[in-house]
Amino acid sequence: MNLPSSTPTPTPTPTSVTSTSSPSDMATNSTERCQDCGSLDSWVIHTTRLRGQLRFFCTHCLLKNHPASFCPSCFVFYDSSPPHPSRRITCSNAKCQSFTHIQCAGEANSPPYLCPPCRNPDSFSFFRPIVGPDGVRSIDKSLSEAFFCAAKIAASSMNKAVSAARCDAERRCREAALAKKRAREALEDVVTLDSKEKTRSVIPKLKEASIEISRDQKPKLIHASNGSVKETESSATIKNNGGSTEKQSTIVPMAKVKQEGDVSR
Numbered sequence: 001m002n003l004p005s006s007t008p009t010p011t012p013t014p015t016s017v018t019s020t021s022s023p024s025d026m027a028t029n030s031t032e033r034c035q036d037c038g039s040l041d042s043w044v045i046h047t048t049r050l051r052g053q054l055r056f057f058c059t060h061c062l063l064k065n066h067p068a069s070f071c072p073s074c075f076v077f078y079d080s081s082p083p084h085p086s087r088r089i090t091c092s093n094a095k096c097q098s099f100t101h102i103q104c105a106g107e108a109n110s111p112p113y114l115c116p117p118c119r120n121p122d123s124f125s126f127f128r129p130i131v132g133p134d135g136v137r138s139i140d141k142s143l144s145e146a147f148f149c150a151a152k153i154a155a156s157s158m159n160k161a162v163s164a165a166r167c168d169a170e171r172r173c174r175e176a177a178l179a180k181k182r183a184r185e186a187l188e189d190v191v192t193l194d195s196k197e198k199t200r201s202v203i204p205k206l207k208e209a210s211i212e213i214s215r216d217q218k219p220k221l222i223h224a225s226n227g228s229v230k231e232t233e234s235s236a237t238i239k240n241n242g243g244s245t246e247k248q249s250t251i252v253p254m255a256k257v258k259q260e261g262d263v264s265r
Contacts, residue, residue: 036061043129043137044147046154049161059127059150064117066153067096072115072126073104075142075149079156091115126150 033040035056042058049055050065057065063072070077078099082088088099092112100115117124126146129137139147 034058034061036065046150048154048157050157054161059147060125062150062153063126063146067091067098067115067117069153069156070098070149071101071104072098072117073100075145076101077149077152077156079152089113091118093118 032045033056034042034045037058037060039058042060045056045058046062047054047056048062063070068078068082082099083101087102089102089105089111091098091100091114093114096115096118098115098117100113105113117126127139127143127150129139129143131137
């Protein structure tokens with residue numbers, strides 16, 4: 001299988017438009033560059049999430065950074081279910097800890113076991129395309145299996161990232177709804193307290209107004225029909241020596257009023 005050229009074709013830009021970014025910065029931020037080895041000639045860059053961050057890896061670096069997700073010999077993807085301990089052997093390299101099938105390890109399964117990448121850390125590569133005499137790159141079956149395994153790892157990683165983002169979004173929505181409810185309840189409490197304060201300030205004014213009205217009103221004579229003695233207050237206008245008039249309240253016994261009425265008869 002022949003591979004297309006991985007060198008991106010530069011897009012022509014108008015001469016009037018200038019860019020302030022340097023070529024090195026553009027290469028660093030480009031998704032066509034592996035963030036581990038820095039290669040720009042890796043044909044395909046896989047997008048994955050590693051340690052909570054979005055990363056871009058070539059096929060070799062992706063497999064190297066996920067050693068426990070596949071068998072380094074047959075490139076079987078484990079997903080979240082690695083083989084049983086009785087059917088696997090763990091690499092003795094503390095930085096690797098990859099799981100290899102016992103049948104894939106062959107004669108090298110005796111401890112301490114080293115997986116193929118750890119045996120030749122300087123020269124080993126999971127994905128190194130074959131370059132023909134004419135410069136055309138191609139891959140064989142083993143390289144296609146490695147590439148397919150890397151694609152599965154990247155897809156599984158992004159699916160987990162999507163699930164985590166969905167759970168986080170749902171949690172934030174619940175928190176926002178709860179905060180909105182609390183804010184509405186707090187606003188209702190403020191309105192209630194404000195109405196109570198207004199009521200408290202109005203009551204004294206009403207009492208003062210009622211007292212002033214009662215002072216301005218003249219008292220009325222009350223006649224008892226059953227002959228009981230009651231006293232009423234009446235107002236009389238008298239003229240003093242200075243000629244001015246003033247009101248004088250007198251207390252008239254009800255019994256005396258009744259006697260005077262009988263005498264007149």
